[in-house]
Amino acid sequence: xxxxxxxxxxxxxxxGRVRDLSMELGAxxxxxxxxxxxxxxxxxxxxxxxxxxxxxxxxxPGFDLPGMDELRRVMGSRTRGASWLTFLGQPILGGLGGVxxxxxxxxxPGTTVQEMSGDRAVVSLGEWxxxxxxxxxxxxxxxxxxxxxxxxxxxxxxxxxxxxxTPEEIHRWERRFLD
Numbered sequence: 138x139x140x141x142x143x144x145x146x147x148x149x150x151x152x153g154r155v156r157d158l159s160m161e162l163g164a165x166x167x168x169x170x171x172x173x174x175x176x177x178x179x180x181x182x183x184x185x186x187x188x189x190x191x192x193x194x195x196x197x198p199g200f201d202l203p204g205m206d207e208l209r210r211v212m213g214s215r216t217r218g219a220s221w222l223t224f225l226g227q228p229i230l231g232g233l234g235g236v237x238x239x240x241x242x243x244x245x246p247g248t249t250v251q252e253m254s255g256d257r258a259v260v261s262l263g264e265w266x267x268x269x270x271x272x273x274x275x276x277x278x279x280x281x282x283x284x285x286x287x288x289x290x291x292x293x294x295x296x297x298x299x300x301x302x303t304p305e306e307i308h309r310w311e312r313r314f315l316d
Contacts, residue, residue: 138166139203141178152265156222163224163259170212170229170290172220174266176201187301197268198313199277202299215292219283219314221266226257229290242286245279277314284314 140162147155159173177190177200194200201220214228225233233239236258240250247263262279269277284291294307302310309316 141176147266155266156261159222160253160259163257164253167226167255168224168257169214169226170216171224172201172217172222173224174201174221175199175268176203178203184301190300191302191306194310195313196271198271199266199268199280202310212292214290216287216290218287218291218311219262219280221262223260223262223283223287224253224257225260226255229287230256230258232290233286239286243282245282248279248283281314288315 142155142158155173163171177194179186179190190202194202199221201217216223216225216229225239230236230239234241235256236250236252239258239260243250243260245262249261251259251261253259260283262277262283267275267277267280269275269280291311293311294304299307
């Protein structure tokens with residue numbers, strides 16, 4: 138299941154409201170994993186928009202790529218990795234040592250782990266979602282830290298295509314916080 142809010146909503150209402158809305162939705166939905174953060178959104182993957190999305194996603198690792206609706210059928214008990222808000226349920230949270238075990242592994246300033254009902258939690262990577270910018274050295278180290286913790290539970294596409302990206306481009310994007 139995907140929900141999109143325009144950037145204007147984030148700017149007008151603030152990250153706190155987006156976080157509250159995400160938490161309200163997460164409290165009501167059963168999940169193994171989920172996330173909220175910045176994302177490219179387009180009506181469809183087309184050959185004309187793929188080069189722009191490819192270039193921007195390689196420069197700004199904090200942006201998610203669209204198409205979660207296609208992945209929900211194949212992800213199973215996996216996560217897409219680190220995002221501004223990363224929701225974790227079972228068996229992922231249990232495999233990480235529960236809330237206490239997860240907290241013990243995350244040391245970056247501004248990173249918080251909040252327990253949720255149903256043996257679930259949400260990791261917040263700061264007050265606002267961040268795009269990062271590899272050209273200016275903004276590598277999002279707190280996102281990288283969470284990605285390393287989640288790596289054993291991360292979903293990978295293998296040799297499948299996603300949009301108009303090649304399997305190599307998909308692999309590079311999925312590991313953007315790890316390599």
